[in-house]
Amino acid sequence: MPENVFDLSALKVSCQRCSLRHLCLPNELTNGDVEKLDDLMERHSPLQRGEFLFRQGDRYRSLYVVRSGSFKTHHLHKDGTESILGFHLPGEIIGLTGLGNGEYHTSAIALERATICELPLHRLHYLAQLLPSLNEQLYKIMSNRITEDQEMLMILREHTAQERLASFVMSLAQRFKHRGFSSDNIVLSMTRQDIANFLGLTLETVSRTLAKLEKKGILGIERRNIHILDNDRLHKLSRASHDDPSGTDGDRKGA
Amino acid sequence: MPENVFDLSALKVSCQRCSLRHLCLPNELTNGDVEKLDDLMERHSPLQRGEFLFRQGDRYRSLYVVRSGSFKTHHLHKDGTESILGFHLPGEIIGLTGLGNGEYHTSAIALERATICELPLHRLHYLAQLLPSLNEQLYKIMSNRITEDQEMLMILREHTAQERLASFVMSLAQRFKHRGFSSDNIVLSMTRQDIANFLGLTLETVSRTLAKLEKKGILGIERRNIHILDNDRLHKLSRASHDDPSGTDGDRKGA
DNA sequence: CGCCGAATTGAGTCTATTCAAATGTGGTGG
DNA sequence: CCACCACATTTGAATAGACTCAATTCGGCG
Numbered sequence A, B: 001m002p003e004n005v006f007d008l009s010a011l012k013v014s015c016q017r018c019s020l021r022h023l024c025l026p027n028e029l030t031n032g033d034v035e036k037l038d039d040l041m042e043r044h045s046p047l048q049r050g051e052f053l054f055r056q057g058d059r060y061r062s063l064y065v066v067r068s069g070s071f072k073t074h075h076l077h078k079d080g081t082e083s084i085l086g087f088h089l090p091g092e093i094i095g096l097t098g099l100g101n102g103e104y105h106t107s108a109i110a111l112e113r114a115t116i117c118e119l120p121l122h123r124l125h126y127l128a129q130l131l132p133s134l135n136e137q138l139y140k141i142m143s144n145r146i147t148e149d150q151e152m153l154m155i156l157r158e159h160t161a162q163e164r165l166a167s168f169v170m171s172l173a174q175r176f177k178h179r180g181f182s183s184d185n186i187v188l189s190m191t192r193q194d195i196a197n198f199l200g201l202t203l204e205t206v207s208r209t210l211a212k213l214e215k216k217g218i219l220g221i222e223r224r225n226i227h228i229l230d231n232d233r234l235h236k237l238s239r240a241s242h243d244d245p246s247g248t249d250g251d252r253k254g255a
Numbered sequence C: 001c002g003c004c005g006a007a008t009t010g011a012g013t014c015t016a017t018t019c020a021a022a023t024g025t026g027g028t029g030g
Numbered sequence D: 001c002c003a004c005c006a007c008a009t010t011t012g013a014a015t016a017g018a019c020t021c022a023a024t025t026c027g028g029c030g
Helices: A031-040 A121-130 A132-158 A161-178 A192-199 A203-215 A231-243 B031-040 B121-130 B132-158 B161-178 B192-199 B203-215 B231-243
Strands: A052-054 A062-068 A071-076 A082-088 A107-110 A115-120 A185-187 A219-222 A225-228 B052-054 B062-068 B071-076 B082-088 B107-110 B115-120 B185-187 B219-222 B225-228
Touching (some): A082 A192, A132 B082, A161 A225, B132 B161, B161 B225, B192 B203
Antiparallel strands (some): A071 A107, B071 B082
């Protein structure tokens, strides 16, 4: 790649000049505080696709922020099956779980070539004194994370396959948009199986449902590339049953 | 009940003498620190069944700890339906969501007569400086909460009605046990509808499934009272499909 | 005693699953 | 260049678990 504007790993990185600054830990911090934070953070060489950032059961080391690329976190059950707990885009935090008992209870895996910033645990300990505003920021981040997980709970409990997929696509689109990327042309870095696992469906159902959304003219799908053709109808599908009783699509759930 | 040993609201309460001390915020704090915390906390007169502790959309006020009784938190959708996000027993924290955007995104309702302790937000702000160990404790609590929500996600995605119910009952039993109550005789303070909503099922399915567990001799059920008759089989049912491939019960999911 | 909500029980339906096979894609090596 | 393999994805048919609709029972309370 001759000119990759977003390949942050090639630059001498700093929070201050990072394009993700407003999405990430430094959000809402003063310039002086960002400078202090900068000294606490560590950077590393990129991870390749499939590489582990940490493994379930590892002693808790650090809080991580995705700088480029994407990750998935998953929990491994004793019988070998896995549960995907989330996908993580640039600017998002990995490693909020595990502070409680001192070890990660999930594994984090790069879905593509990716870079991260690291905030080691031992620095977290005196961070509250050094950077009170970052301490508050961390409270907010964790609180938001709880809220997000709870929203996911609601989606899983009350939504059909179609609604889950619609929510999933919209969520990704919004997160892309928030990062300055196109919001109606998203690239999936995960497999259908990963999506199915995350949404509590089978990969067949994901495939079928995406095909159905394509046939309706709501999405354009070519392998990992998804074009959002009709945002309004997608939005209606994603939460129609709860927040918007109207609907223009033909087939609906139930009698 | 003429002599209710656990009716803490009748005592002049303090964290130091509170029987919940080791379950609650003061956990792992030194005596001196608990004394400081004591000064930050506020107590109130009891709430009656059905009373709101706070409502969705209220400006964020405080972190709450259940002292006695129980609560449910739920999110109200625009169409009037509700999603129950959790049940809260003595020693458990309410109000971790909402720190992020400054307002509660759920409502908290007493399921029975209940008392709470309150830690106002404006005190949280300087708490990090005053009580560094409590600050760390709060990180742990929030981290654990994220972990719990994620475990709930896994249950909802991969478990049948029977497995969900088994997990739910076991979770309650463990939490009761942890509080010094009987672990094989639990009293439900919530309705079947609440349980169904929480587990992503219908109340009919909850009723039927509980009946099935009773017929198997695993549970004894009389209205809101549940006796755990066969803990081993209950445990197997709750997560047999993932963490324990063996099973002694007759009917299983799938082919 | 009768009302009302909570809970149980029954019958039929539907969504998503399971099992199965085919298609497509990318990479490897002859 | 193309055969071949591994893997992801699509598509089809049948099954099953949970849902919806509906009626009944139970229990508390005025």
